[in-house]
Amino acid sequence: MAMSATVHTCLQDAGVEYETVRHPHSHSRTETAETAAIPGDRLAKTVLLEDDQGFVGAVLPSTHHLRLPKLWDQTGRRLSFAHESEIREVFKDCEVGAIPPVCTAYGMTTLMDESLSAQPDIYFEAGDHETLVHMRTEQFLRLMEHAEKGRFS
Secondary structure (H helix, E strand, C coil): CCCCHHHHHHHHHHCCCCEEEECCCCCCHHHHHHHHCCCHHHEEEEEEEEECCEEEEEEEECCCCCCHHHHHHHHCCCCEECCHHHHHHHCCCCCCCCCCCCHHHHCCEEEEEHHHHHCCEEEEECCCCCEEEEEEHHHHHHHCCCCEEECCC
């Protein structure tokens, strides 16, 4: 599949510097980090959440666990995990499980865990299970400038 058109357009519009990293097809984030030979805490994962106000993408290191109560406290919203069918509907140009962190490009609020800021560089899914986007952290923070920041992992 390669990079989704939405991700490509978002990266171009943001004017950020990045490279793509191809890797063997993977079935999990742990496998992605292993096959791409990158530290798991530098691989950003995106979790789709929802409530009666709509969808929200939560972005955090792949080695961390989302702490919903912390997120509820920080957002004042009672978010829950979206169903796979909803993920397919929202991220139409991405494979299931390969959600990119640029949720604003898909018309929703993005929440970013601040722990990603401590990494020297960041990798994330480009929309499939064989391509990662890699960039320096300052470029990633520029890309995520409209994301709400917090500590929820």
